[in-house]
Amino acid sequence: MDGEVIRVVVVDDEPMVCAHLKTILGSVEDIEVVDAAHDGAAAVESVVRHRPDLVLMDLRMPGVDGLAAIERIVKLDGAPPVVALTTFDADEYVLRALRSGASGFLVKSTPPEDLIGLVRVAADGHTVLSPVATRRMLAAASGEDEARDRARELVGRLTERETDVLTCMGEGLSNAQIASRLYLSEATIKGYVSRMLVKLECANRTQAGLLAYDAGLISR
Template sequence: MGHGAIRVLVVDDEPMVCAHLRTILGSAEDIEVVDEAHDGAAAVEAVVRHRPDVVLMDLRMPGVDGLAAIERISVLDRPPKVVALTTFDADQYVLRALRSGASGFLVKSTPPEDLIGLVRVAADGHTVLSPVAARRLVAASSDAEAVRERAESLVSRLTDRERDVLACLGGGLSNARIASKLFLSEATVKGYVSRMLVKLGCANRTQAGLIAHDAGLVSR
């Protein structure tokens, strides 16, 4: 196992699912599964003990569920990237998980090679969320009107350029792609993203991207 291996914690109340994920991720030379947990409380303890880079978190578990665990993990010092695991992709639990600090989500039926790639993407700090999925989740949200008003109020604090960058985040673009689309340097884009996260009160790019969808900045 390489020194710079991505450390992953797998959380699911079904041991078979954990075993399946361990097998897939263990086949990648740059990924190390450091532990598994079967409920949210054990997941928080395992994060504190192992300091993983990425947590794959099932949302629906008895006792302390994945949502509560994500909320607890996101307030830790230097929290890991949390990717929600779900059985079906229009699950409203997923939207709540993303708003609570998850950096994306995966459907459990994701093909093995895609799963490995997405864990690497999450470890790099990028969003594990397709724009199509984000749009579908936001459209299915039951409190759409209140959410839209809150998002528009937050976005009104941004400069025009920051709004352009935010719309790109909502479209799932990387800093490099935002830079080329808006004719900026990558360093400038990084600066915009950092300032924007502070202004919007967001923990990560995913939360900012959701605000872009909520406020209607991302074209259909």
């Protein structure tokens, strides 16, 4: 996204929250809020219409909620990253959002200067979340047995080296960091990640990282 304006759609059923986000993000030259939607159905329509680079999605909304909207958006051709907005970082809704395809989450109380930086990071295709908070959510999540069995089935499709890469992803390492740890080139790691996402039926590396937790590759 270097040198380009990051086009963002914000989604929240509280117009004041949307206005607040628009004010913060609009204070810098490289971010533009192109639309604000107030429910999940409108969010999907907005993404189709505006083709943004990033969506900031509230999860708890009347009508079509954020979870349903995320599931629809990630299936669109050229789908943008979707970052969940939450009031509490241990909200089980956030875990469900990540499993549905969200590329990360932000707490609504994030300081303005941090929010701007995190939006840039997310728009560049990187995961935005707190590993500590993710561990707490996983530990508190219901239906763990089913998630574990499904994760182990999917991970069983991987080669030993791919499993090593997945473990590193679960620890939150970047491609460069994984390459350094495994003594491989970054290009090789990128190739592994692309193939693994297909094998694991994951929309993004965030989902793959969660699978690593569910499969027991990472200590909780």
